Amino acid sequence: MARKSAASGSPDSEVESKSQRTRQRILDAAAHVLSVKGSAGTRLSDVAEYAELQAPAIYYYFPSREDLIEEVMFCGISDMRRHLQDALDALPAGTPPVDRIMAAVEAHLRHELELSDYATASIRNSGQIPEHLRSRERKESAAYGKIWHRLFDDAAADGEMSADLDPRIVQGLVLGALNWAAEWWDPKRGSLDSIVANAQAIVRSGISPADGATARRTPR
Amino acid sequence: MARKSAASGSPDSEVESKSQRTRQRILDAAAHVLSVKGSAGTRLSDVAEYAELQAPAIYYYFPSREDLIEEVMFCGISDMRRHLQDALDALPAGTPPVDRIMAAVEAHLRHELELSDYATASIRNSGQIPEHLRSRERKESAAYGKIWHRLFDDAAADGEMSADLDPRIVQGLVLGALNWAAEWWDPKRGSLDSIVANAQAIVRSGISPADGATARRTPR
Amino acid sequence: MARKSAASGSPDSEVESKSQRTRQRILDAAAHVLSVKGSAGTRLSDVAEYAELQAPAIYYYFPSREDLIEEVMFCGISDMRRHLQDALDALPAGTPPVDRIMAAVEAHLRHELELSDYATASIRNSGQIPEHLRSRERKESAAYGKIWHRLFDDAAADGEMSADLDPRIVQGLVLGALNWAAEWWDPKRGSLDSIVANAQAIVRSGISPADGATARRTPR
Amino acid sequence: MARKSAASGSPDSEVESKSQRTRQRILDAAAHVLSVKGSAGTRLSDVAEYAELQAPAIYYYFPSREDLIEEVMFCGISDMRRHLQDALDALPAGTPPVDRIMAAVEAHLRHELELSDYATASIRNSGQIPEHLRSRERKESAAYGKIWHRLFDDAAADGEMSADLDPRIVQGLVLGALNWAAEWWDPKRGSLDSIVANAQAIVRSGISPADGATARRTPR
DNA sequence: AATGAATGAGACTTCATTCAT
DNA sequence: TATGAATGAAGTCTCATTCAT
Numbered sequence: 021m022a023r024k025s026a027a028s029g030s031p032d033s034e035v036e037s038k039s040q041r042t043r044q045r046i047l048d049a050a051a052h053v054l055s056v057k058g059s060a061g062t063r064l065s066d067v068a069e070y071a072e073l074q075a076p077a078i079y080y081y082f083p084s085r086e087d088l089i090e091e092v093m094f095c096g097i098s099d100m101r102r103h104l105q106d107a108l109d110a111l112p113a114g115t116p117p118v119d120r121i122m123a124a125v126e127a128h129l130r131h132e133l134e135l136s137d138y139a140t141a142s143i144r145n146s147g148q149i150p151e152h153l154r155s156r157e158r159k160e161s162a163a164y165g166k167i168w169h170r171l172f173d174d175a176a177a178d179g180e181m182s183a184d185l186d187p188r189i190v191q192g193l194v195l196g197a198l199n200w201a202a203e204w205w206d207p208k209r210g211s212l213d214s215i216v217a218n219a220q221a222i223v224r225s226g227i228s229p230a231d232g233a234t235a236r237r238t239p240r
Numbered sequence: 241m242a243r244k245s246a247a248s249g250s251p252d253s254e255v256e257s258k259s260q261r262t263r264q265r266i267l268d269a270a271a272h273v274l275s276v277k278g279s280a281g282t283r284l285s286d287v288a289e290y291a292e293l294q295a296p297a298i299y300y301y302f303p304s305r306e307d308l309i310e311e312v313m314f315c316g317i318s319d320m321r322r323h324l325q326d327a328l329d330a331l332p333a334g335t336p337p338v339d340r341i342m343a344a345v346e347a348h349l350r351h352e353l354e355l356s357d358y359a360t361a362s363i364r365n366s367g368q369i370p371e372h373l374r375s376r377e378r379k380e381s382a383a384y385g386k387i388w389h390r391l392f393d394d395a396a397a398d399g400e401m402s403a404d405l406d407p408r409i410v411q412g413l414v415l416g417a418l419n420w421a422a423e424w425w426d427p428k429r430g431s432l433d434s435i436v437a438n439a440q441a442i443v444r445s446g447i448s449p450a451d452g453a454t455a456r457r458t459p460r
Numbered sequence: 461m462a463r464k465s466a467a468s469g470s471p472d473s474e475v476e477s478k479s480q481r482t483r484q485r486i487l488d489a490a491a492h493v494l495s496v497k498g499s500a501g502t503r504l505s506d507v508a509e510y511a512e513l514q515a516p517a518i519y520y521y522f523p524s525r526e527d528l529i530e531e532v533m534f535c536g537i538s539d540m541r542r543h544l545q546d547a548l549d550a551l552p553a554g555t556p557p558v559d560r561i562m563a564a565v566e567a568h569l570r571h572e573l574e575l576s577d578y579a580t581a582s583i584r585n586s587g588q589i590p591e592h593l594r595s596r597e598r599k600e601s602a603a604y605g606k607i608w609h610r611l612f613d614d615a616a617a618d619g620e621m622s623a624d625l626d627p628r629i630v631q632g633l634v635l636g637a638l639n640w641a642a643e644w645w646d647p648k649r650g651s652l653d654s655i656v657a658n659a660q661a662i663v664r665s666g667i668s669p670a671d672g673a674t675a676r677r678t679p680r
Numbered sequence: 681m682a683r684k685s686a687a688s689g690s691p692d693s694e695v696e697s698k699s700q701r702t703r704q705r706i707l708d709a710a711a712h713v714l715s716v717k718g719s720a721g722t723r724l725s726d727v728a729e730y731a732e733l734q735a736p737a738i739y740y741y742f743p744s745r746e747d748l749i750e751e752v753m754f755c756g757i758s759d760m761r762r763h764l765q766d767a768l769d770a771l772p773a774g775t776p777p778v779d780r781i782m783a784a785v786e787a788h789l790r791h792e793l794e795l796s797d798y799a800t801a802s803i804r805n806s807g808q809i810p811e812h813l814r815s816r817e818r819k820e821s822a823a824y825g826k827i828w829h830r831l832f833d834d835a836a837a838d839g840e841m842s843a844d845l846d847p848r849i850v851q852g853l854v855l856g857a858l859n860w861a862a863e864w865w866d867p868k869r870g871s872l873d874s875i876v877a878n879a880q881a882i883v884r885s886g887i888s889p890a891d892g893a894t895a896r897r898t899p900r
Numbered sequence: 901a902a903t904g905a906a907t908g909a910g911a912c913t914t915c916a917t918t919c920a921t
Numbered sequence: 922t923a924t925g926a927a928t929g930a931a932g933t934c935t936c937a938t939t940c941a942t
Contacts, residue, residue, distance in 0.1 A: 038904095038905085039904075039905075042905080042906095056368075057280065057368065058278045058279065058280055058281070058368045059278065059280075059281065060277065060278055060279075060280035060281030061278070061279065061280030061281075061368065062280075063931090063932065063933090064932075064933065064934090065931095065932075065933095073906075073907090074906070074907055074908080075932090075933085075934090076906080076907065076908080076933095076934075076935080076936090077905080077906055077907075079933095079934070079935080080904090080905065080906070084933085084934080085932090085933065085934090144367070144368075146423075147364070147423050148277065148278045148281065182441065182445075184437075184438075184441055185438055185441060185442070186430070186434060186438055188430070189430065189434060189435055189438040189439075190438060190442065192420070192421060192424045192425070192435075193417040193418075193420075193421070193435075193438065193439055193442060194417065194442075195420070196416055196417040196418070196419065196420025196421060196423070196424075197413040197414065197416040197417035197420070198413075198416070199416065199420055200412070200413075200415070200416025200417070200419055200420050201412060201413070201416060203366070203367050203416070204412045204416075205412070210406070210408070210409065214406060214409060215409055215412075215413075217404075218404075218405055218406055218409040218410060218413065219409075219413055221402065221404055221405060221446075222405070222410065222413060222414075222442075222443075222446035222447060223442075223446065225402075225445055225446055225448065226441075226442035226443065226445055226446025226447075227442060227445075227446075228445065230445055258922090259922080262922085262923095283914090283915070283916085284915075284916065284917090285914095285915075285916095293923075293924090294923070294924055294925080295915090295916080295917090295924095296916095296917075296918080296919090296923075296924065296925085297922080297923050297924070299916095299917070299918085300922065300923070304916080304917080305915095305916060305917090478925095478926085479925075479926075482926080482927095496808075497720060497808065498718045498719065498720055498721070498808045499718065499720075499721065500717065500718055500719075500720035500721030500722075501718070501719065501720030501721075501808065502720075503910090503911070503912090504911080504912070504913090505910095505911080505912095513927075513928090514927070514928055514929080515912085515913090515928095516912095516913075516914080516915090516927080516928065516929080517926075517927055517928070519912095519913070519914080520925090520926065520927070524912080524913080525911095525912065525913090584807070584808075586863075587804070587863050588717065588718045588721060622881065622885075624877075624878075624881055625878055625881060625882070626870070626874060626878055628870070629870065629874060629875055629878040629879075630878060630882065632860070632861060632864045632865070632875075633857040633858075633860075633861070633875075633878065633879055633882060634857065634882075635860070636856055636857040636858070636859065636860025636861060636863070636864070637853040637854065637856040637857035637860070638853075638856070639856065639860055640852070640853075640855070640856025640857070640859055640860050641852060641853070641856060643806075643807050643856070644852045644856075645852070650846070650848070650849065654846060654849060655849055655852075655853075657844075658844075658845055658846055658849040658850060658853065659849075659853055661842065661844055661845060661886075662845070662850065662853060662854075662882075662883075662886035662887060663882075663886065665842075665885055665886055665888065666881075666882035666883065666885055666886025666887075667882060667886075668885065670885060698901090699901075702901080702902095723935090723936070723937090724936075724937065724938090725935095725936075725937095733902075733903090734902070734903055734904085735903095735936090735937080735938090736902075736903065736904085736937095736938075736939080736940090737901075737902050737903075739937095739938070739939085740901065740902070744937080744938080745936095745937060745938090
């Protein structure tokens with residue numbers, strides 16, 4: 021489940037030095053612990069145990085616990101963005117906005133649930149880490165949001181989204197639905213494919229301009 | 241924003257002893273800190289400061305930090321359930337399933353965003369507190385889930401939900417969308433009403449049986 | 461040997477709260493350890509042991525190890541200055557400069573050797589503590605030096621000091637002789653009185669204008 | 681300012697192996713760091729940096745940090761003694777005791793201030809290193825003291841020193857004045873020559889039998 | 901001869917918790 | 922009922938030291 025982050029930017033060459041691999045092992049371990057215990061609950065001894073070395077060894081690769089956490093958070097959102105961008109870039113030119121959104125939903129869910137402790141760590145902790153650890157993460161996060169933002173704006177512009185909806189709010193709700201999946205999804209009790217399908221279906225018809233039946237307000 | 245939990249079970253009688261009020265102040269403070277810093281990041285000294293007393297005073301009201309956290313978590317989900325149940329009970333008999341869902345969406349969002357640090361604390365930390373603090377919370381949580389479960393099942397049974405959808409998954413996605421709102425909603429940048437409206441609209445048309453336009457899978 | 465520093469500025473009332481006494485005990489212990497082990501060698505556990513409490517208790521009174529050290533250093537030089545100033549103020553008006561120097565020599569030696577670990581700590585460590593701990597200490601230190609400076613300048617102005625001598629250098633040498641006494645003086649092997657007498661004698665005739673016999677340079 | 685210690689005993693032959701030179705570089709670096717940071721504050725990584733190699737390399741030349749420190753301390757005092765002895769031996773036979781003292785004062789000051797981090801390290805740390813590192817150093821130190829002791833005793837025997845003075849105490853004070861110079865002397869603000877001259881003048885007339893003007897005690 | 905990598909001991913510091921008042 | 926004072930456990934981090942290369 022843990023996976024090396026592509027943070028180094030290098031092509032996934034298998035010829036990494038032992039040192040690089042150890043550093044990666046620590047980062048992976050940190051992502052894992054972080055995704056489970058949260059920022060404040062992440063102890064270096066746990067990370068070390070998971071990475072199969074002694075805690076002080078971490079300091080050979082990272083200047084401090086905070087730097088380690090910061091890097092995990094950054095990799096999490098950064099990898100996610102790359103993953104999403106790749107998925108969108110792979111679509112044929114002229115793919116209609118809503119179908120692009122479908123692709124994005126799938127990319128987000130698969131990356132989050134299938135691939136990466138980093139994504140989970142990043143998602144779960146973005147609201148809890150101290151401000152000063154967020155400068156890089158915040159920038160990436162904004163960039164990630166902007167991609168989604170454009171998706172919904174395009175859909176709205178093309179009349180593929182109900183005019184009643186506020187694209188920003190829709191984006192918050194949709195991403196929330198996807199993000200939260202990490203909290204409840206149990207691979208043993210349902211396939212990832214089915215989640216993807218359900219999410220896509222709801223989002224597609226959820227945002228599509230009503231066919232006559234405009235969303236009515238609940239009477240209060 | 242902080243609010244007293246109705247955990248004591250007593251109707252909101254104004255005749256609370258000073259002792260009861262202090263206890264409540266501590267609990268409120270704990271809910272607030274917990275909702276912001278997370279379970280592991282919550283320090284008794286922070287709670288005490290927020291409650292305007294000294295940390296050791298907390299021990300006069302709660303046996304330990306863990307008990308305090310446990311109680312907040314329990315109150316959070318327990319209040320939420322009561323709130324939701326009240327909202328549903330208030331609906332006229334014969335309200336169609338989908339409209340009941342709309343009411344539930346609104347109740348959940350308003351309780352979470354408007355009323356209660358407890359709800360936020362409970363939502364944010366349910367995945368991070370140690371297992372042994374979750375026995376009461378888990379039971380309430382299951383009960384809460386069951387209410388929603390029934391809502392979606394009823395909708396499905398009445399043909400008001402697309403047969404393509406898996407009610408459990410839909411529930412996860414919908415509740416995720418609602419829960420996550422606490423992470424991004426900024427009261428200064430958008431009314432709660434508009435969030436409620438958008439969420440209801442998406443859920444309503446998102447689950448409704450497609451009028452011809454079945455959700456298509458994204459080609460991969 | 462340890463002694464309470466007069467840092468509080470309060471008259472030496474014996475009615476100090478228990479808290480104040482504990483704080484003083486810690487400060488005294490720190491002065492002692494510091495004077496023996498040096499700045500870098502001073503461990504909080506040693507201070508705590510000497511003060512008869514547990515190391516973390518120190519944090520109830522001082523924000524950090526550095527603050528504790530800084531305060532000892534400050535008290536050391538600050539007390540010393542007060543002591544010297546008091547001794548000089550006690551001299552009858554019109555006391556000739558050289559006699560004032562004699563009084564200063566005695567005051568410095570007695571304070572250093574008889575009264576205060578603080579003085580020793582301050583003297584021994586002024587060259588070894590990190591710069592950022594020296595702001596207050598440096599100011600006091602400069603003020604202390606200025607007192608001596610005036611003493612020698614006055615002596616020179618009154619013709620009581622050989623014109624061959626550079627007052628600044630003489631000051632350095634004289635204070636060095638006095639400061640270093642803490643390194644070698646063993647109360648068991650010589651009275652403090654005799655050190656005072658010897659130091660005074662050497663300084664008095666050492667700086668007095670030669671009676672014909674000007675200091676000759678050693679032929680090289 | 682750093683300088684190779686003659687500890688190896690070999691005359692300054694230019695034919696030192698690279699290994700010997702590296703060892704010397706480490707020793708010099710240690711002397712430097714020790715003279716600035718003190719015994720407890722001296723980190724092997726600092727020494728290594730100053731010697732331009734990695735910390736573990738030190739272990740190729742010295743069994744441990746303590747051994748390294750011990751050797752610096754020993755070299756410091758040992759070089760000093762040799763330097764002083766050489767200076768005294770160079771004096772013409774029959775040089776009067778006081779002039780021998782003048783020569784000693786000059787030798788001590790020049791060695792300390794001009795030549796050697798070792799001397800400074802040795803002087804500054806003799807009171808702070810743990811006992812078990814002092815066996816060799818203590819012996820040399822005693823021998824060094826004995827030289828001075830004889831100088832003052834001779835002066836006293838020849839009537840060149842005031843009978844009021846205690847030779848041991850005078851020695852302590854004089855050496856203190858000289859040792860302490862390292863703490864305050866700034867080559868940029870005064871020539872070494874002037875310090876030597878001032879020190880000699882003070883010591884010469886400071887110890888010389890008073891010409892009528894016996895040192896009076898300060899009235900208290 | 902020297903270094904990169906890692907470890908164990910021990911330091912400073914935080915924090916939940918206790919206890920006397 | 923609440924606090925000031927103190928403690929013990931545990932976490933982060935530093936540093937001397939080791940070891941394979």
